[in-house]
Amino acid sequence: xxxxxxxxxxxxxxxxxxxxxxxxxxxxxxxxxxxxxxxxxxxxxxxxxxxxxxxxxxxxxxxxxxxxxxxxxxxxxxxxxxxxxxxxxxxxxxxxxxxxxxxxxxxxxxxxxxxxxxxxxxxxxxxxx
Numbered sequence: 001x002x003x004x005x006x007x008x009x010x011x012x013x014x015x016x017x018x019x020x021x022x023x024x025x026x027x028x029x030x031x032x033x034x035x036x037x038x039x040x041x042x043x044x045x046x047x048x049x050x051x052x053x054x055x056x057x058x059x060x061x062x063x064x065x066x067x068x069x070x071x072x073x074x075x076x077x078x079x080x081x082x083x084x085x086x087x088x089x090x091x092x093x094x095x096x097x098x099x100x101x102x103x104x105x106x107x108x109x110x111x112x113x114x115x116x117x118x119x120x121x122x123x124x125x126x127x128x129x
Contacts, residue, residue, distance in 0.1 A: 041108040044065050044075030045100050048082055052098045056084070061119040062093050072103065079103040094119050 006014075056064065070083040085097045087115045102108040 038108070041102065041105070043080055044078055045080060045102070045108070045111050048073050048075060048080055049098055049100045052082060052084055053115065055115060056096050056098075059083075061117055064094065064096070069097060078105055078108065088119070089116070092119050093117075094106055 040071040064086055064087045066088055068085045070081060073080050073082055079102070081101050081103055083099045083101075085099075089094050089095050094117050096117070098115070099110060100112075101110040123128060
C-alpha cells in the first residue's frame, strides 16, 4: 500500500517555484507601492490647497489683506508649506495665488492655484464717461 503525502523533494520544488514567482513579482509590487505613496501625497497636497481656497472664498475680497502669508501644515506623515499671496490687480480685481510645497520630500511635486476674483468695493469703471 502506497503512502500518501509529499516527499521532501516535492516540497522543495514547490518552494523554489513559489520563490521564483515572488521574486518576479517584486518589481511590480514596488512600483505599486511607489504609486500609492505618490497618490497619498497628492491627496494631502490637494486637501491643503482646497482648505486654503475654501477659506479665501469664504472671506470677502475687501476683507482679505494683500501680501504673503505662509504656514506649515502636517498631513501625516508629510509636512507641507503653504503660502498664500494676495495682490490687487486693479481696484476691482484681486488675484490670490496658493502654493503648497512639501518639506523635506523631494519626490513630491508642489501645487499652485491661482484665483482671480472681483472686489465689490469701489467704483465700477466700464470705460464710459
